[in-house]
Amino acid sequence: MEDDFAQWYTDVVKQAELVDYGNVRGTMIIKPYGFAIWENIRDELDKKFKETGHSNVYFPLFIPESMLQKEKDHIEGFAPEVAWVTHGGEEELTERICVRPTSEVLFGEYYSKNIHSYRDLPKLYNQWSNVVRWEKTTRPFLRSLEFLWQEGHTSHATREDAEAETKQMFEIYADICENYLAFPVLRGKKTESEKFAGADYTLTIESLMHDGKALQSGTSHYLGTGFAEAFDINFLDENGEQKPVHQTSWGMSTRIMGALIMVHGDNRGLVIPPRIAPTQAMIVPVAQHKEGVLDKAYDLRDRLQNLVRVDIDGSDKKPGWKFNEYEMKGIPVRIEMGPKDIEKDQVVLVRRDTGDKEFVPLAELEERLPALLEEVQRNLYDQAQEHLEETTTTAVNMDEFKQALEESPGFIKAMWCGDEACEEKIKEETSATSRCIPFEQEKVSDTCVCCGREAKEMVYWARAY
Numbered sequence: 001m002e003d004d005f006a007q008w009y010t011d012v013v014k015q016a017e018l019v020d021y022g023n024v025r026g027t028m029i030i031k032p033y034g035f036a037i038w039e040n041i042r043d044e045l046d047k048k049f050k051e052t053g054h055s056n057v058y059f060p061l062f063i064p065e066s067m068l069q070k071e072k073d074h075i076e077g078f079a080p081e082v083a084w085v086t087h088g089g090e091e092e093l094t095e096r097i098c099v100r101p102t103s104e105v106l107f108g109e110y111y112s113k114n115i116h117s118y119r120d121l122p123k124l125y126n127q128w129s130n131v132v133r134w135e136k137t138t139r140p141f142l143r144s145l146e147f148l149w150q151e152g153h154t155s156h157a158t159r160e161d162a163e164a165e166t167k168q169m170f171e172i173y174a175d176i177c178e179n180y181l182a183f184p185v186l187r188g189k190k191t192e193s194e195k196f197a198g199a200d201y202t203l204t205i206e207s208l209m210h211d212g213k214a215l216q217s218g219t220s221h222y223l224g225t226g227f228a229e230a231f232d233i234n235f236l237d238e239n240g241e242q243k244p245v246h247q248t249s250w251g252m253s254t255r256i257m258g259a260l261i262m263v264h265g266d267n268r269g270l271v272i273p274p275r276i277a278p279t280q281a282m283i284v285p286v287a288q289h290k291e292g293v294l295d296k297a298y299d300l301r302d303r304l305q306n307l308v309r310v311d312i313d314g315s316d317k318k319p320g321w322k323f324n325e326y327e328m329k330g331i332p333v334r335i336e337m338g339p340k341d342i343e344k345d346q347v348v349l350v351r352r353d354t355g356d357k358e359f360v361p362l363a364e365l366e367e368r369l370p371a372l373l374e375e376v377q378r379n380l381y382d383q384a385q386e387h388l389e390e391t392t393t394t395a396v397n398m399d400e401f402k403q404a405l406e407e408s409p410g411f412i413k414a415m416w417c418g419d420e421a422c423e424e425k426i427k428e429e430t431s432a433t434s435r436c437i438p439f440e441q442e443k444v445s446d447t448c449v450c451c452g453r454e455a456k457e458m459v460y461w462a463r464a465y
Contacts, residue, residue: 001267005211009139012261016270016329019140026138026145030254033329036278038148038254042128044180044276045150045252048172054124054152059106061130063098067105071230074104077197081133083145099132104198104223104249107153108231115155115245117236122165123155141258142215142465149253155233155245159224162246166222169250170203173218181256182273182377183207183263183384185217186411186460188436193420196249200224206435206460208388209262212409214435214462217259220250258465263384270330271352273380274373281369282331283312284322286338297337300347300362307366308373310335327352332376333369353379396445397452398429401461405430411462415455417448426450426461435460 001008013019018034021027030038046056062085068075078101085097100106111123128150135143152169156162170187177185185205195202199221207217227233228244237243264271274280281304285297297312304310313322319336326334336348345362349369353376360368391410395401404412412432416422426449427433441458448455 001210001265006139008265008267009258009262012265012269012328013140018257018261018270021140024145026135026143028140028144028146030148033278034257037260037272037276038257040276040278041176041180041256042150045172045176046126046128048175049126049150049152052124052168052172054126054154057125057127058129059100059103059110059127061100063100063103063105065096065098067109068098070105071108071198071227073226074198078102078133081135083132083134100129101131101133102249102251103127103129103131103151103153104227105231107249108227108233108247111155111228111233111245111247112231115233115235118157118238121155121157121235121245122161124152124165125154126150126152139258139465141254141261143255147254149251149255152248152250154248155228156247157235157237157243157245159246162224162248163222166203166220166248166250169248170205170218170220173220173250173252174205176252177205177207177217177256177259178381180273180275181260181263182275182380183259184381184388186436186438188438188460190219190436191420191423191434191459193423194434196221198223198226199249200226204436206411206462207259207263208384208391208410208462209259209465210265210387211262212391212463214411214464215255215259215262216435216464217256218250218252221248223247223249264380265330268324269328271380272330272332274332274377277330277332278309279311279331280309280373281311281333281335282326283310283335283337284319284326285312285314286319286336286341288314290339293337293339293342296342300335300337304365304369308369332373335369351376353383394444395449396447397449398426401426401432401449402430405432405463409463411435411460413442413444413458414449414461415443415445415447416457416459417451417453418456419448419451419453422448422450430463432461432463435462435464 017031020029083099132146185207190202203220205218206214225244233245234242283297285293288294301312332352334350346359350357393404395412395414
């Protein structure tokens, strides 16, 4: 990890059996273990969406070019990444078809036909799907030609309702990261140049990887009435007046799997927070060839399986091989049980995050194991929070900015005048980009870090994936 972080990441993704490479450059095969982690993240998100009144739908993969062209800013923002279908079988199509990079225009067209009155609002839809974006440089989970995600698309009668929705979904993403994936996020708004194409504004959560680079982990966009005006999505309000709807869109993708790997992983492989781990505890019998050991281990699994997500490795592989295997896969707790443990009516619990071992009487296991899993969850968050704090620095001029990037890669708090020319100059000179304008502002100096003119707001900057 310390010598070559990029290679370490690739090795972990492969050796932990999360993905394999697809036959087309930049595509990935998500293997059972990788998909099981994604399913747990997906299920928690889906539950929260439904608790807040959203319904799941599914829209087509294909978008006619003429439809995509209806919202000018939107298509210009996505044009470099769009994959086009030009033939159907042997026949050349009269109109090119876009393979879905995102679905705002599809929902816009649908809403224009299905929203007529204030009684039809709000429309709170979410879609679980795949999207295609023709990335030049790819890496599993982080940037791939095709990835999985959810995309929410909602329509509201008022700006206030739509903005409340934008904030609500943004906070759900932050909750998933902090309370399930066990890492802190910075909350804020994207600058104009970094916002979603076609949005009025974009709210973002930004996380920090182990190598000091940032990762955009979830975004929620207030679209205003731009798509409504482009697609004629109007409704009769309570006074009988025709008005355009106010819309939002929001998404979180399998990219979050990359964050999970790069925040918590170490030189032994993955470290998976217990709340989203497919297997929270793995039982490894020791000296299982001896009479009664394997039977006792299976009895223990049956006893625990309604309490935690538990599995057992009863294969003929050596215990040392199994220990390494489940450390590589990041399973939160390993339960060792051998003949001596059976004699003493105990098991050995080994934490993945610290490697600490403890001997626990079998009679106390139902109480101790869930508590230990919560301790692991909290510790992973605390470690990530400490790393975030240690690598967040302040810069008041470009010399300090560049020095911070080289000596302590992470987030940099610096003032900005609001001029996109300064934002672009910082990017050109340092490869760092604006990550977010935090809601809670600090005044770290009076002048812009780049040009020295009067500062408008404090911004978090970082190099990013």
